[in-house]
Amino acid sequence: MPPFRDESVFVIATGSQTTRVQYGLPESLTPAQIVVPTRVYRMGESGFSMEGADSDAIYPIKEGVIEDLHALQYLIESLYKGTTKFAPEVVPFAPILITCNSEWRPKQIESIVAHMFNNLRVPAVTVIPESLAAVFSYGTPTACVVNIGHEKTEVTPVIDFCIVETAQTVAHGVGGKLINDELVKLLPNLKPSQIEELKRSKIYEIPSDTSMSFFGEPSAPATSSLEDEGIVDVAAIVTSDNARELLAQREQAKQNGTQSEPKNMELPRNSFVDSNGNRIEVGTERFKGSETLLEQLSQAVGSTITKLDDISKRGDCWDNIVLVGGSTAIKGFVDAVLLSLQEHFIINRANTYSEIPSGLNTPGYSTPVSGGYGQLHTMGHGQVPTNIKIARMAEYFLGWKGHTWEDTQFLGCQIAAKQIFTPGIASIDGAYISKEEFAERGAKHIWTLGLF
Template identity: 25%
Template sequence: MPPFRDDQLFIIAPGSETTLAQLGLPESFTPARYHVRSRMFPAENPGEFEPVKIRRKEKPAVNGAAGEEQPKPQEDGETEWEEDHISEEGAIWPIRNGQIVDWPCFYALMTHVFNTVNPPFHTPVLLISEPVWATKEHEKVTQFFFEKFKVPAFTMVDAAMAASYAYGVTTATIVDVGHTKADVTCVVESMLHDVGRGIAVPGCGGEALTERLWQVLKGRSGFSREMCEQLKKSNICEILPSDVEQPGDESAIADDANPAAAASTGEGQRKPSGAAGDLPKGPGEGTQAGEEKKLEDDEGVLDIASIVTGGNMGDYLAQKEREKQEKAATKQKKGSDAGQQANRPMKLPNNKRTRNTFVYEDFALHEAMKKAGMSDQKMADMQSAMDEGPNKRQKTPEPQGAPSEKPADGGVDGQQQEEPPSPAGPSPSGGFRREIEVGPERFQAATSAGGQPSILDRLADTIHRTVQSCPDINRRSDLWDSLIILGNGSHVRGFKEALLETLQKKFIISPSSATIFTSELPSNMSTPMATGANTPQPQYPGQHQQQQQHQGVNPMLLAATTAQHQHLQQQQPNQGSLPPQQQMQMQMQHHSLHSSHAQTPTSIKLAKIPDYFPEWKETGYDEATFLGAQVAAKVLFVVDAGASKAYMSRTDYNEQGPGGIHEVML
C-alpha cells in the first residue's frame, strides 16, 4: 500500500514572477490551480512581510473637485488604511534570474503559498528547483520545509528533469525561456548533464522581447513600457518566419481606418482645393471647425495628466459617448446596404495587416484616479465608457498587479468572494481597458538592434554549445532530434518556430553533402584524390583488392558503410601474420567504427508532447514543467509505494539532516 494518496500531494514551483501550486492530483492532470505573484510587501514590523500592499485610504473628492481643489487628509483622528491588490509599488521580489536573492522574503512567500492552499498535516511536498540553485540552497529549502511545516516527506525535482517527465522522453535538450533568462540542459537516458549546461543565460527571456518592443515604440507619444509588456502578451504580437515579409505602410487597406471618424469629419470626400467651403466640416485637423483639444490620440494613447488633474473627466466621457454613437450609426447604415455588405473585404490575418489593435488594461490611470480621490461612481463611469462591446468579450492578459490566488474552477477556498458589480457599471477593481493600435512594430520583438545579436541568435548559440558539451558523443544527434522549448517567455506566437528555423540555418548540414562521411573514414584510408579514388597504402595488402572490386563507388560512402557494418567488410588478413603495430591499429579501428556525425547535426526537430492531457492541450504547454512535476509526484509518492526512495521522510531528515536531499532529488 502506498504511503500517500493522490489527493495528499502538494506541488510548488517557485518562479521569478509567478509561483505555481496545487494540492492533490486529479484523474486527468490539469494546469496549476494556484498562480501566486512571487513578491511580498514590507510589513509594519521590520523583518516581516505581507502578501498585499497596505496603503492610506484616500478621501473621495467633493463635488467633482480635482487637482488643487482636492480636500487634504484630516490631521486629527485615526488614519484609515486599505488593501491594494493591484499596485506593486514597493514590492520585494525574492527570486531574480532564478536565484534566491532575499531569503527572509522567500520564506515569507513560501509561507504565504502554504497558507493560501492550506494543506492538511499529512501532506508530502514536491518542489521544483531552479537549475541555478547550488547545493547549499537545496539544503536551506529542505530545512525550512521540514522545520517550519513539519512535512512527512519532501523532495526536489530539477526543472529540466520535470520537463522530460512531461514529454515522456529520456533523452532531450530542454530550453526553458523564463522572464529575464533562459536555461538550456541536456538529459541523456534520464541523466542530467551539468557539464556545459546553460544556466541563467541573461538576455534570453521574455523581458528581452519587451525591451525590443520598447526600443521601437518608445518614440510614440504616451506609449509606456507597460503597454509593450501587454502588447507582447496579446495575440497580435507575432514573430514571422524569415520568408514572410512584414506588411508595410503602403499596403494599408481601407478597413483599417476608423469609419466613425470618417463619417463625422467627412474624410474620404475631400477635394483637392484650399477653399474653406471645400473642407470637411470637422472637428479635426484640416477641417472647417479646426482641430479640437484631444485627450486621446489616434492610436488610443491617453493623456492621463489632462484627465485626472486637469478636470477634463467630463470632456473625455462625452467624447467617448459621441464616438460610440457615431460608430453605432455607421454600423447601422452599413447593415442596411445589402450591396455594400456583399462587397465587404475579407478580414485579413494578423501578418497581412499593416495595423492592428489590442486591448490594453491601464492600471496607471486607475492608480492616478484613486490617488486623486475620485469617487467609485466616477471610476465606474470611466470604466464603462472605455469598455466597449467587443472589448467586454475579449480575453485580456492577466493583470500584472493583481495576484491570482484562486482555484481554476472558480472557487475561493477560504478567500473572500468578489462583490457583484454595482448597477451603475462594472466594478473599478482592475485597470481600465481600451484599444491601442500598433503598426508593423508588433512583428519586431525578436529582431536584432544596433549590431547586437537577437534573442534567437543568442539562444541558438547557447543550445549549440550545450549540446556539443555533452560527454556522450554518440547521443548528440538524439539531443538535436528531441528539442523541448517551454517557459512563459516563449509564449509569443511564432517564437518556437522561429528558434527552430534559426538553429537549422546556423548549424544543420545537408545529408547529401559528402562531408558527413569524412568522420566515418577508417584510419587505414588515405586522403581521396581529385579523381574520386584513393591511393592504396602498401601496409594494407587487402585494400587494393577492395578498390578493384568496388570500382565506380564513392570511396567515402563505401568506407563509411563498411566501417559501420562488419558483415560488409572484406576478409582481412590474419592478424597473426602482421606486425604488432599494424595489429594494434586494426584493433583501434574495430573499436572506433562510428562517430554518429557528432560535430554538426543533420536534423533538428522538436519533441512531440503527449496529447492525452486534454486540459493542458487547451491552455498550452508553456508551463509543462509543472505537468512533469505532477507525473513525478505520482510516480515517486504513489505508484512505486516509496520503493525508489526518491524522497526524504521525516525519519531520514532526523538522521541525515538537510544534506540528505542530495541523495534523493532528481
C-alpha cells in the same frame, strides 16, 4: 511503495516572476490551480506579509538566484497553509514537491527542506530541478531543455533523465526582456507596461515564413491579391478534384459580398486593448523585436550540445529540443526558434558535404556561419546535426490541450509527484525524504535521492 494519496499531494514551482501551486492531483492533470507573483511584503524589521504597499515589495528570486531566502520560505509556507487549509495546530498529511533552479545553492536547498519539516511539519519532501521536470512533461528521457525566463535562459542537456551539469549553459541577460527592449526602441510612445501587454496580446507574433522578413516590411501588401482584383487562377481550379464546388463557392461568396476576415499577418496595422481599456494601434512593429533573442538562443543551444562528450547523445538532444518559458506563448516563437537553429546548424548529408572525410570540419560549427559561430568547435561532419526537432508535449493530457507551452514544466512536476508520492505501476521508490529520514539524516539526505 509510496504511501500517499493523489488528493493529498502538494506541488509548488517557484520562478523569478510567478509561482504555481497545486493541491491534489486530479485523475486528468490540469494547469496549476493557483498562479501568484513570486513576491511578499516586508512587515516590520523581520516579518513578512502576502499583502502590502509596492514600496515594501520583496522579490525573493531574481534571474533564478535566491536573493532573500527567508522571504522565499515565508512565501512557500503561506501558500502551503492557505492552499491545504490546515489549521496551524493540525499536523497536515500533505507531502511537498518543489522545483529548484540550477543557481540555487546547496545550502539554500537544504535550508528550504529543513524549513518544510520543522515549520510545516510535513510528512515528506522532494526537490526536483526545473529541467528534469520539463523532460517529465514531454515523456522523453533525453532532451535539450531550453528554459527561457524574463532575463535569463538556461540550456540543459538531460541524458536518460540525468542532468549533464558540465554542459549546461546559463545565459544571463538572454530572455523575454530582450524583446521588450527592442520594442521600446521601435515604439517609444508606449509605456513599458503597454509593451509587455503588446507582447502578450494576440496581435504580436513572430513571422517564420518568407512573406515577411524579421528585419523589414512585408514583401508585398498582403491585403491585396489577384483574387481581390477579380483575377481567378483558372489553372488551379481546373486541376482541382473539386473544381465545380470551388467555382460554386466563389460565385456564392461574390453574390453575398462576403469576405473572410483577414489574418493579423495580412493587416498593415492592428490594435489591442491595454489593462486600462485603451485601444492601441500598432503597425508592422508587432512582428519585430525577436531577432536578438532568437540569435542568442541559437548560440546557447549550439554551444551546450557541443559540450556533450557522447557524440551519439548529441543527435538525441538535437532531435528533442524542449522549449519552456513565457516567450514560448508568443505566436510563431517556437517555429522561429526551430528555423533559427536549422539555419545555423543543420547539415544535409545528401549534399556535397557528405563526401568530406569525417576528420574535417564542416559549416555549422567550426566554419563561421552568419558571423560569430566559429567558437562552436567540433572535429568532424559526422558530429553535426542532420536533423533538428522541437519536442512535442504528450497528447494524452486532456486538461492541457490547447494550453500554451510556457509552463509545461508544471505538468512535469505533477507527473513526478504522482510517481514519487503515490502508489502505482510507474511509482519511483526512494525519491523523497520522509520525516523519519529527516530526523535521522537531516536535509543533506536530499542529495542521495538521485534527482540531481
